[in-house]
Amino acid sequence: MEILTLRLLCGMLLLLAMTPARAAPSEYELKAAFIYQVARFVEWPPTPEPKTSAPLRLCVLGGNPFGAALDSIRNKPVNERRLEVSLLDLNSDTGKCAILFIAAPAERHLERIKALSSGAGMLTIGDTPGYAQRGTMINFFMENSKVRFEINLEASRRAGLKISSQLLKLARIVQEETP
Amino acid sequence: MRRNTWFRDAPIKRKLLWIGLLTSGFALLLISLILTVKDIAEWRDRTIVELSTYARVIGANAAPAMLFDDPRAAIEILSALSAKPDIVHAVIYDKQGREFATYVAPGHAPFPLPPAEIGAQPFGFDNLLVSSRIHYKHEWLGSVTVESDLRGLYAGILHSMALIFIAAFLVFLISAFLFARLQKIIVAPILDITGVMQDVIAEQNFLARVELHGKDEVGMLAATFNVMLEYIQLRDEQLAAHREQLETEVVRRTARLTEAQRIAHLGDWEWDIASNHLDWSDETRRILGLMPQQFDATYSSFLLTVHPDDRQNVETRTREALEQNRPFNMEHRILLPDGSVRHVHKQAEISRDRQGKPVRMLGTVQDISAQKQAEQELRIAATAFETQEGMIITDANQNILRVNRAFTEITGYSAAEVAGKNPRLLSSGRQSAKFYSAMWQNILHAGSWKGEIWNQRKNGEIFPEYLTITAVKDRGDNITNYVATFNDITAGKAVEEEIRRSNIDLEQFSYAVSHDMRQPLRMISSYLQLLELGLAGQLDHEKRDYFNHAIDGAKRIDQMLVALLEYSRAGRMGVSPAWIESRAVLDEALLFLQPTLAEAQARLSIAGDWPRIFAGHDEMLRLILNLIGNAAKYRIAGRIPEITVTGEILRNEWLLCVADNGVGIIPDQIGRLFQVFQRLHSREIYEGTGIGLALCRKIAEHHKGRIWAESDGVGLGSKFYVALPLPREQKMSTRRESA
Numbered sequence: 001m002e003i004l005t006l007r008l009l010c011g012m013l014l015l016l017a018m019t020p021a022r023a024a025p026s027e028y029e030l031k032a033a034f035i036y037q038v039a040r041f042v043e044w045p046p047t048p049e050p051k052t053s054a055p056l057r058l059c060v061l062g063g064n065p066f067g068a069a070l071d072s073i074r075n076k077p078v079n080e081r082r083l084e085v086s087l088l089d090l091n092s093d094t095g096k097c098a099i100l101f102i103a104a105p106a107e108r109h110l111e112r113i114k115a116l117s118s119g120a121g122m123l124t125i126g127d128t129p130g131y132a133q134r135g136t137m138i139n140f141f142m143e144n145s146k147v148r149f150e151i152n153l154e155a156s157r158r159a160g161l162k163i164s165s166q167l168l169k170l171a172r173i174v175q176e177e178t179p
Numbered sequence: 180m181r182r183n184t185w186f187r188d189a190p191i192k193r194k195l196l197w198i199g200l201l202t203s204g205f206a207l208l209l210i211s212l213i214l215t216v217k218d219i220a221e222w223r224d225r226t227i228v229e230l231s232t233y234a235r236v237i238g239a240n241a242a243p244a245m246l247f248d249d250p251r252a253a254i255e256i257l258s259a260l261s262a263k264p265d266i267v268h269a270v271i272y273d274k275q276g277r278e279f280a281t282y283v284a285p286g287h288a289p290f291p292l293p294p295a296e297i298g299a300q301p302f303g304f305d306n307l308l309v310s311s312r313i314h315y316k317h318e319w320l321g322s323v324t325v326e327s328d329l330r331g332l333y334a335g336i337l338h339s340m341a342l343i344f345i346a347a348f349l350v351f352l353i354s355a356f357l358f359a360r361l362q363k364i365i366v367a368p369i370l371d372i373t374g375v376m377q378d379v380i381a382e383q384n385f386l387a388r389v390e391l392h393g394k395d396e397v398g399m400l401a402a403t404f405n406v407m408l409e410y411i412q413l414r415d416e417q418l419a420a421h422r423e424q425l426e427t428e429v430v431r432r433t434a435r436l437t438e439a440q441r442i443a444h445l446g447d448w449e450w451d452i453a454s455n456h457l458d459w460s461d462e463t464r465r466i467l468g469l470m471p472q473q474f475d476a477t478y479s480s481f482l483l484t485v486h487p488d489d490r491q492n493v494e495t496r497t498r499e500a501l502e503q504n505r506p507f508n509m510e511h512r513i514l515l516p517d518g519s520v521r522h523v524h525k526q527a528e529i530s531r532d533r534q535g536k537p538v539r540m541l542g543t544v545q546d547i548s549a550q551k552q553a554e555q556e557l558r559i560a561a562t563a564f565e566t567q568e569g570m571i572i573t574d575a576n577q578n579i580l581r582v583n584r585a586f587t588e589i590t591g592y593s594a595a596e597v598a599g600k601n602p603r604l605l606s607s608g609r610q611s612a613k614f615y616s617a618m619w620q621n622i623l624h625a626g627s628w629k630g631e632i633w634n635q636r637k638n639g640e641i642f643p644e645y646l647t648i649t650a651v652k653d654r655g656d657n658i659t660n661y662v663a664t665f666n667d668i669t670a671g672k673a674v675e676e677e678i679r680r681s682n683i684d685l686e687q688f689s690y691a692v693s694h695d696m697r698q699p700l701r702m703i704s705s706y707l708q709l710l711e712l713g714l715a716g717q718l719d720h721e722k723r724d725y726f727n728h729a730i731d732g733a734k735r736i737d738q739m740l741v742a743l744l745e746y747s748r749a750g751r752m753g754v755s756p757a758w759i760e761s762r763a764v765l766d767e768a769l770l771f772l773q774p775t776l777a778e779a780q781a782r783l784s785i786a787g788d789w790p791r792i793f794a795g796h797d798e799m800l801r802l803i804l805n806l807i808g809n810a811a812k813y814r815i816a817g818r819i820p821e822i823t824v825t826g827e828i829l830r831n832e833w834l835l836c837v838a839d840n841g842v843g844i845i846p847d848q849i850g851r852l853f854q855v856f857q858r859l860h861s862r863e864i865y866e867g868t869g870i871g872l873a874l875c876r877k878i879a880e881h882h883k884g885r886i887w888a889e890s891d892g893v894g895l896g897s898k899f900y901v902a903l904p905l906p907r908e909q910k911m912s913t914r915r916e917s918a
Binding site for chain 1 (some may be wrong): 240243246247249252315
């Protein structure tokens with residue numbers, strides 16, 4: 001009898017303890033998680049480096065809208081590679097980036113990044129409307145307070161990346177607008 | 180119990196069929212059930228595997244949608260399940276167990292699903308739930324639960340079951356058909372045996388055999404049965420042969436016994452006293468003079484055969500034997516139906532029951548008539564032997580065996596003195612040796628000799644004897660004995676001589692009387708007539724009558740003399756016999772009789788056989804004249820005489836019959852008819868000399884025949900018969916003539 005009561009008590013305490021964790025995640029927490037998930041559906045061209053298990057570098061350009069949310073994906077494994085996160089300023093070299101998140105403030109570098117990423121095997125991600133049409137490969141947007149994304153297949157092909165069809169099924173495919 | 184009996188008594192054919200059908204039916208049913216269960220299990224497993232696969236595929240496809248929290252995409256993935264109508268409900272749960280996406284088949288009213296457990300679990304009767312975890316690259320994302328409607332599965336199972344049972348039923352039918360055909364392999368030989376058995380029992384036909392089909396148990400049974408039949412047949416044949424042999428033996432022995440009884444004239448009989456039934460053998464019946472099975476064999480029917488004079492004695496002796504336990508042994512006579520008498524000797528033994536009551540009498544009856552007759556003959560012979568005639572019996576060598584008393588009296592020799600000696604000792608020596616040799620020649624050739632011989636008595640006196648010597652022969656015609664009989668004719672010789680002389684005298688006398696006396700008689704008669712004529716005028720009526728009487732008397736004396744003359748001449752002076760036609764004699768007689776018959780107005784008819792006879796013509800004529808003359812003479816006044824003359828050939832004689840319707844004869848006077856001068860009627864009524872029938876008798880006897888008369892009485896007519904011997908040759912010639 002006592003044991004049963006104790007168990008019930010423990011169960012209730014556990015429920016109470018979990019309640020804060022169940023609070024809805026913030027937008028950029030979700031986006032950070034989405035970046036990690038997207039990376040899992042993308043196949044990068046083989047690197048000239050001998051070690052295939054070299055870290056997969058995520059570069060954030062134009063400020064850090066994620067805040068601490070990036071920590072939740074730092075060093076998480078992506079297809080036997082480890083996700084590295086580095087914050088870049090606008091003049092930094094993007095040569096060593098496998099994923100480049102282009103925050104809204106870096107909009108004026110968009111053309112240059114488009115040209116840069118071509119054939120460079122670098123996945124470009126944004127969260128600003130119209131980015132996809134302007135050459136960004138994956139672009140997050142909000143729909144019914146849910147994070148959705150669109151994909152510019154032409155851009156990803158130019159970059160030599162292969163995006164899983166499973167991901168494509170979930171995305172809105174957009175065509176590039178020629179300026 | 181009844182069903183048990185029914186099955187027990189059912190034919191093997193049906194039993195086998197039932198057993199086969201039950202076995203195969205049960206096996207098929209069991210196999211069908213096993214197959215069905217296996218089928219259900221297989222279908223179930225397959226369904227679970229299939230559903231799990233679906234769940235896993237859905238999980239794999241839905242994983243990215245979950246990663247990116249896109250329930251719409253998940254619903255889209257789930258909607259692919261519409262291709263599978265069995266799946267009516269599918270739900271994807273997230274890690275927290277919340278519903279992420281749901282699919283409901285069109286037209287299905289979903290029940291809320293229970294908390295999913297990984298694996299399969301039934302949900303209600305018709306439904307099955309299968310859950311699977313959703314992973315993406317080893318990361319657990321949630322789970323998917325698929326609900327399947329099993330009714331389709333059940334329909335399939337039912338269908339399959341139906342197929343199985345139909346197939347099983349078809350197989351059952353085929354196996355029943357095969358069994359019905361194949362059971363004959365076993366049943367047919369058994370039926371064969373049974374059929375033959377019934378044949379054997381119904382017709383006692385032990386020649387029947389079962390056809391052999393093989394060497395299995397039934398074949399061995401058939402073979403054994405055949406062997407048994409063979410034994411029975413063999414035994415049957417042996418029995419039949421044995422019985423036949425016994426029957427033959429019985430028939431043979433019975434025949435032998437019957438034959439033995441016939442030869443011995445000895446029959447057997449058995450008297451069952453209680454039922455009064457007598458069992459007679461054939462010989463017994465013959466001896467008793469009964470036809471086989473002529474009438475009931477009882478004691479009283481037996482008594483009827485006994486001679487009436489012996490019946491009392493037989494009854495007494497039988498009763499004594501039964502009552503006093505005396506042996507039964509007696510002789511008595513049997514009176515046969517034809518009136519002859521038979522002598523029998525009877526012996527019997529009596530069986531008695533425990534109380535001493537007679538039950539059965541078993542005995543023999545022997546015909547001893549022959550012995551009796553032999554005894555009688557012996558007695559007769561013995562008596563005959565002791566007559567006045569002397570008698571000698573010798574053997575074939577003429578040694579004296581026996582002599583009688585008369586021999587001793589005549590010769591003076593005693594029997595002992597002459598025994599074994601030759602009769603020659605009596606020889607007187609008066610006859611020559613030639614006489615004796617002629618005598619023996621005659622005996623040897625003719626068998627006997629008769630004659631007078633002179634012999635000598637013991638005292639030397641010589642005497643004449645009339646001797647007859649006869650040879651006695653056995654069947655082989657060999658002389659075994661001689662019998663000599665003789666009379667001392669010393670006295671007889673003289674008497675004989677005297678009689679002969681006196682006979683001659685008598686005949687001469689009667690001839691003289693009848694012949695010589697007629698002359699003076701005629702003189703008397705003539706002179707009386709002359710005297711009557713001379714005195715015609717002087718005689719008165721009375722005196723004339725005297726004359727007439729005297730003349731009449733003389734005439735009658737003359738007639739009598741004539742008749743007497745004729746009588747004395749008959750057989751002496753007539754013509755010697757010769758073959759003559761009897762009919763011619765009759766016609767001649769009728770010619771003589773014509774006036775007499777006309778006067779009597781008689782009607783005469785002649786019939787029968789008229790052969791040639793060996794007789795004296797004159798005598799036969801006289802005989803017929805007398806008989807027919809008598810018939811016409813002794814008629815009744817006023818009645819027209821009807822005379823019938825009939826000839827008839829009998830065995831060895833010719834019978835002449837003269838019948839009339841005249842006065843007839845008083846029966847006790849018939850004997851006097853044929854005597855000389857015997858007259859039955861007065862002269863006043865019927866004329867006659869009284870010689871006629873006496874003469875007839877003399878003629879008949881002279882011809883070695885007989886004569887007799889018959890009459891039913893006075894006024895009823897009479898019949899006169901003459902029987903004359905008819906020599907054999909004559910009969911044949913007569914036939915020829917009549918033909």
